[in-house]
Amino acid sequence: MEGHGDGKAVSNGIPPPSFQLPYPDSPEVITANVLKLTELAKDSRKQFLIKNLLVHLHQFINETSLTTEEWMDAIQFLTRVGQKCTDIRQEFILLSDVLGASALVDAINNPPVQGGTESSVLGPFFTEDAPDVENGDSIASEGKGDYMYVEGRVLSTDGTPISNAVIETWETDADGFYDTQYATREKPDCRGRVRSDKDGWFGYRAVVPVAYPIPGDGPVGELLLGIGRHNMRPNHLHMMIEAPGFRKLTTAWYPEGDGFLESDAVFGVKKSLVVKLEDVNDEAEARKRGFPRGSSFKLLKRDIILVPQKQSDETFRKNAEAAAKNAAA
Numbered sequence: 141m142e143g144h145g146d147g148k149a150v151s152n153g154i155p156p157p158s159f160q161l162p163y164p165d166s167p168e169v170i171t172a173n174v175l176k177l178t179e180l181a182k183d184s185r186k187q188f189l190i191k192n193l194l195v196h197l198h199q200f201i202n203e204t205s206l207t208t209e210e211w212m213d214a215i216q217f218l219t220r221v222g223q224k225c226t227d228i229r230q231e232f233i234l235l236s237d238v239l240g241a242s243a244l245v246d247a248i249n250n251p252p253v254q255g256g257t258e259s260s261v262l263g264p265f266f267t268e269d270a271p272d273v274e275n276g277d278s279i280a281s282e283g284k285g286d287y288m289y290v291e292g293r294v295l296s297t298d299g300t301p302i303s304n305a306v307i308e309t310w311e312t313d314a315d316g317f318y319d320t321q322y323a324t325r326e327k328p329d330c331r332g333r334v335r336s337d338k339d340g341w342f343g344y345r346a347v348v349p350v351a352y353p354i355p356g357d358g359p360v361g362e363l364l365l366g367i368g369r370h371n372m373r374p375n376h377l378h379m380m381i382e383a384p385g386f387r388k389l390t391t392a393w394y395p396e397g398d399g400f401l402e403s404d405a406v407f408g409v410k411k412s413l414v415v416k417l418e419d420v421n422d423e424a425e426a427r428k429r430g431f432p433r434g435s436s437f438k439l440l441k442r443d444i445i446l447v448p449q450k451q452s453d454e455t456f457r458k459n460a461e462a463a464a465k466n467a468a469a
C-alpha cells in the first residue's frame with residue numbers, strides 16, 4: 141500500500157493551503173470551506189467543473205435534508221453499479237443513459253445545425269468488428285427478421301453529395317436482441333459498414349428492428365423498477381457516419397408507430413429522427429433490391445445531412461458562451 145515502503149504513512153505531498161479556513165462547525169461553513177479549497181486546482185476547467193458539482197451536491201443534500209440511511213443507500217447503489225461492470229457490460233453508461241445524462245451531454249455537444257441530421261445516443265451495442273458491406277448487400281443473415289431496405293444519400297448542409305462516407309449501422313433482430321447478446325455469437329450479424337458512392341448514395345438490406353428492454357438484471361434495472369419506470373427502447377436502426385471535414389454523426393432512425401417512442405428509457409428519440417417505413421409489395425422492386433422472389437419489404441428512405449466541422453465548432457462555442465453568461469447572471 142502507498143506509504144508503506146519505509147514503514148511510515150506519508151501524505152500526497154501537497155502542503156496545507158496558504159489561506160486560513162474556519163473550523164467547519166456549521167453546514168454553511170462546511171460548504172464554504174469545500175468550495176474555497178477548489179481554488180487550489182491549477183487547471184481552470186477542472187476547478188470550474190468541480191466547484192459547480194459541489195455547489196449542486198451540497199444544495200441537493202441541504203434541500204432534501206438527506207438522511208444518513210439514504211446517503212448510505214446511494215453509496216451502496218453506486219458501489220453495485222461499479223461491481224456490475226465488466227469488459228462487455230457497462231452499468232455506469234446505462235445509469236448515465238436512464239438518468240438522461242448521456243442524451244443531455246450529446247445534445248450540448250452536437251447542437252442542431254441548419255438542416256443537419258440530428259444526433260441520437262450511441263447506446264452500448266456498437267462493436268468494432270462490423271463487416272464491410274457493398275451497396276445493395278445485406279447486413280443481416282437470412283431469418284433474422286422481416287425484410288427492410290435502407291437507402292438514402294449522404295449530403296452536406298449545402299446539398300453537396302458526400303462520396304465515400306463511412307456508415308456504420310447496427311440493429312436488433314426480430315427477437316429484440318443484438319448479436320452481442322447471444323452467448324453463441326461467432327460472427328457479427330445485423331451490423332455492417334457501408335460507404336456512400338460517388339453521388340453520395342448508399343443502400344443495404346436489413347431487417348425491421350423491434351423494441352427491446354435495456355438490461356434489467358443489474359442495479360440500474362432495480363432503480364427503474366423502484367421508481368416505476370419501464371426499461372424499453374422503441375425500435376430503431378443505429379447509424380454512425382464519418383466523412384473527412386464533417387462532424388461525426390451518431391444517430392438512429394426510429395420507425396413511427398412504436399408505443400415507446402415518447403418514453404424511450406434512454407431519451408434518444410428526437411422528432412426529426414422518427415421515420416415512416418414504406419410498405420413495398422412490388423415484386424420487381426423486391427427483386428431489384430436482392431430480396432427473394434415473392435417477398436415484400438419495408439423501405440426506410442432518408443438522406444443523411446452532415447454538418448461541416450467548422451460550422452459545428454462555431455455553434456458549440458456560441459452555445460457554451462451563452463450558457464456561461466446565463467450561469468454568471
Ligand SMILES: [Fe+2]
Binds near residue numbers: 263265373376378
Ligand atoms: Fe439500440
